[in-house]
Amino acid sequence: MVQGTTSDAGKSVLVTALARILYRHGISVAPFKPQNMALNSAVSADGGEIGRAQAVQAEACGLTPQTDMNPVLLKPNSELGAQVIVHGQAIGNMQAREYHHFKPQLLDEVCAAHGRLQARHQVVLVEGAGSPAEINLRANDIANMGFAEAIDCPVIIIADIDRGGVFAHLYGTYQLLSATEQARVQGFVINRFRGDVSLLQSGLDWLEERTGVPVLGVIPYLPDLHIEAEDSLNLRQLTDAPEADTGARLQVVVPVYPRTSNHTDFDVLRLHPQVDCQFLRDPADFRGADLIILPGSKNVRGDLQWLHDQGWVPVLQRHLRFGGRLFGICGGYQMLGQRIDDPDGVEASAGTSPGLGWLDMATRLTGTKTLRRMHGEAISDTLAPAGTPVSGYEIHTGESTGPALDKPLFRLTPVDDPRGQALTDGALSADGRIAGSYLHGCLDEPALLQAVIDWVLDQPGQGHDFDYARLKEVSFDRLADAVETAITLPRLYQLLELETPSSC
Template sequence: MNLPEHGGNLIELSKRVGCNPKEILDFSANINPLGFPEWLRPFLHSKIEDLISYPDPNYTSLKNKIHSKYKICSDQIVIGNGASELILQIPFVVKADYTLIAVPCYSGYKEAVSLRKIPCVEVILKEEKQFRLDIDEVRDVLKSKINQKALIFLGHPNNPTGVTLDKIEILKLAQEFQNSIFVIDESFIHFCTKGSSFLKDRTENMILIQSMTKILALPGLRIGICYASSSICSNISKRLPTWNVNSLAASVYEKAIDDENYIKNSKQNIQIWKEKLIYDLSNLEFLNPFPSNTNFILIKILSNINISNLVQELLTKYKIAVRNCENFSGLSKNFIRIAVRIPEENEKIIDAFSNIFYGTRQKLKFQKKTPSIMFQGTASNVGKSILTAALCRILAQDGIKVAPFKSQNMALNSFVTLNGEEIGRAQALQAQAAKILPDVRMNPILLKPSSEKKSQVIINGKVINSMNFKDYDRYKSIAFEEVKKSYDSLSSEYNVIIIEGAGSASEVNLKKSDIVNMRMAEYAKADVLLVGNIDHGGLFGSILGTMETLTEWERKFIFGFVINRFRGIKELLKTGISYIEEYTNKPVLGIIPYIKNLELPEEDSLEFKSRALYDTSILGDKLDVVLIDIPRISNHTDIDALKAEPDVRVRIVRTAEDLGEPDILILPGSKNVISDLNHLYDVGLADKIFALSRNQKTDIVGICGGYQMLGKNIFDPYCIESNQGHIQGISLLPIETILEKIKSIKRVFATHIPTKTEVEGYEIHHGKTKSVGNTHVILLNEKSEELGHSDSTGRIWGTYIHGIFDKDQFRRKYLDQIRIRKGKAPLVDVQVSYNLEKSLDKLAKHVRRSLNINLIYRKLGLS
């Protein structure tokens, strides 16, 4: 007997094409396109230790679970190595005179009957009746052999037609012909939105076969269940070998029985995708798709094309596998069967059909995404931001029009675009690396923590509100729509997008509402490079641990790994690299050596708070500059230009004891000025700063929030930062500030009056500050607006301008004033150009020679 081949033999199919089996888009096997449940991988790991023992030969735990769920006694249950193993046993335990099979059908029925050599009667499922079973025809056959016992095989739903049985009529038939045995194969019942199972209505003369491996997307697991009378089950069990099902398969099936949400979600999604696929197939005049109640579709080809040639062309030209139904009994030779897959893949087979028959491609309804690479991390502070900037610069150097993107950034270091929109400082740097202007679309969501529980939520550069975690979690679905709009708009203007994730990709507690890591990768169709920081130790464990928390659909996006901040001999990593590559089947694309003195702004305060940026060098002849560290410090990058100067040492001070008598003290910006000023009072720093103002030696500089702190009073009538309402400032400048509802966000170009030099930067603040005494205006913009004040000595001054020290001429003139006051000779000439271009080029060169750029370019479709 010539039985049809089963679908899903990717090894054989890949040999015909000469490709990797993973490259084949398999429509020939009817497997859940959503992939297996998220709980599967960790669950399997938890059961590995069970493999040291033999399985329970009676599968007691699984049978007890079935009994608990469906009230079926254990003696009416048989566990098999897949539904096919159980089907093959049935003709040997049921002493039938003949078999009745409705065709076309699953080839396993005929295979089982042929092994037992029982006469077989075929009932044809007629095409003109949409392949529905004609109950009267079955009844007539049974009546014509009324004194003989029939063994009847019926698919519910049928394979390959996808048509379910009329349950009421089948139950009547079983009742009418009690001497016959009805085998109801429900291997695909879990996909059906119509047609309920016979499980609770099974009659004594009925054998029910089920298998969840298809709905679980685990055909390789091999487990099926037979429900029948105790005598039939006993006889089937005797024919099966002991331990025919491994313990992992039994445990997974037991676990899956309770996962009703997974099955419900799968049904709903597949039904929607199937309806759309059938509609698209129907619009191609040479195809006739038949209605289906499950996850596959039978298609009649309405042309003279040879079906085998069609199947071969789909495979070799498009790497698409479909089920050739030429050998199915009951079908003519012009049928194929295809599975329902995810929408993008369904579009591909529609496109292939159109091209084969019309010679032209249909316009894909799924717009092809702009090529993209995404950096995700095993943890925060592993170097995602810097690597994103590096790849942007490398692509820009090679003439590729590239832009950076990060859907959501939580950072207190922000930047203002030319349009007055606030984005993360890191995305501004990445834009500069890409040699383009910063754009709010590069960072549509910015979260700025204002307390332990709340963050200011900035959408598309504008403040929406302050929210706690729960409020923002509920708001995320709305926010993600804005992210998608920004990404689509930005990506439409560039050839490549380099995306940065946030934190760790392994935050299982945050996955449900993720909009910045794998969900963003899914939306952008981005290949993900997982970055680990070996400088912190535990690299290989962090990579493997992250991979183990990823679901199967998430793992598919992982392109490879990047080992960052390596110090030492690379050969020492060989064993570890081989281990993770073998364990994950993903490559390590690069080992990036630690790079010193890069002189690029840090993304946020993680590195800053870690003390890694502290300068502990000997002061010598340098100027002693102190930055006061406060809990809600923002834009600490304002000191980066000073740190680059050869005659400056910058100290970061947190306690009054460490303060000393610096030449310059800088009070930085703050996301919560009132809270941070309270902190300065509590730790004694406010008093120390006030005392320094009397020493005639120290310049005291306040930037943004620090500027407000230097004044007499800060009022918060709208409770923007706290419920305190008011706090007294350090009172070093006769100014007062009111925190307004409207946030001032703008780029600034101004003149520093004492040095007559130009400065530029940006303002980000809620405060409105005015002079209430004898102050000197030291900064004016082109509209003659006051942007900074000093006391009468000029030693105590403040401004709202972030980036005040970035201009080389102003910085040198200011530092020379301090040098002269200390009796040192001015250096006059600019000592260092605070030009990030050189640092970005240095970074790009460093990463280019350490990362497999050629492979990344091929992944992006670049030559």
């Protein structure tokens, strides 16, 4: 099990790296996280919802994501509450205190899921959450040492030296563990180190002498490494004020509201050589764009109100008057309609909110969540030439209806039910400048992304061939190479009690 001294210490990245290393050496390996709190999620092959990080780690293992890889997922929808998802299905909303008392009922569930993975794979790599030294969360813990104790699992603790205070983080975390928890710690790992490792040696010696725990490796800082983020936007990704001219052919802005979900939809745009994709919170920082994308949301009516309160709506109106394009994904798509009804308080308080009114449709939120992986083709020549392949996944509550749906974007079938009924998705405005879809990840499809760039720039055939899937594979291997150098293969096999290959 990999635990961290803080959030964003590198737990997800280290599990991804170790998974890729073992996969490359022919070991059957699977990722696991007992409890995840994240607004980035994915749809598993068995029709459930899991944290995005575990889906990415499954890719690194050469596996299709399964709900057993993340049996408990919390999706915050207010400052004090979250939707609780168990084995891929939402069971309701809970306030923080209510969930804290509910956790003991979940321990058997997460242990059972872990056991099923163990039965199918040689190695299961477990990722913790936050820090095991959060004293206020120690009771009823199922995410860190509570889980490790329940399944008798050895632990590695990782810290990010780029944050500063790395020895205080590691030593302090270790000292705050109980004696039995300290006994499970088999090693420390230092992440994101810049410079000459020999200059760190005196600190490493001090830490090992004080704790009796070896430092397994120092992972270097890897510039421009892309591994999809587990949770909310990294503050470094937010832009205070975009530069006037970045040299990119396409300027994209994504407003970031408080409950933005699945911002990984836009990783392909941030990495595309022709695109300058900016995440903005403050509309005062808006300097113009070719395309504005309204992202998904875990609280659609609340985030729509935030757009009004912050002054984004006049910005969107002016953008459209000047000929800009507007695209909504999932919750952002729902916002483009005439009305959003939540009569049962599925996401927050019950009520109705007027939409932005640019698509003639209305959305009614219900307790049933749509979870499915989809593929198909474009059927609107405006956004993309008919027949352009498209794929992605749906994660949404509610259903949209209205005349706008008579001009859909895509014809789709479920990936996991190839004989299932073909469905249409999305809508396009009469003038062809506003579009929306429920399909997360649709821009990852190279041909569709090229077509969307052509649509925005109104220049057919000008898209750039950019293979995002290939970039992810290269990133997995680059990360694995660095970690395998820092934590040698014989040492890793020893930790996992695997027979070391003769080639090592």
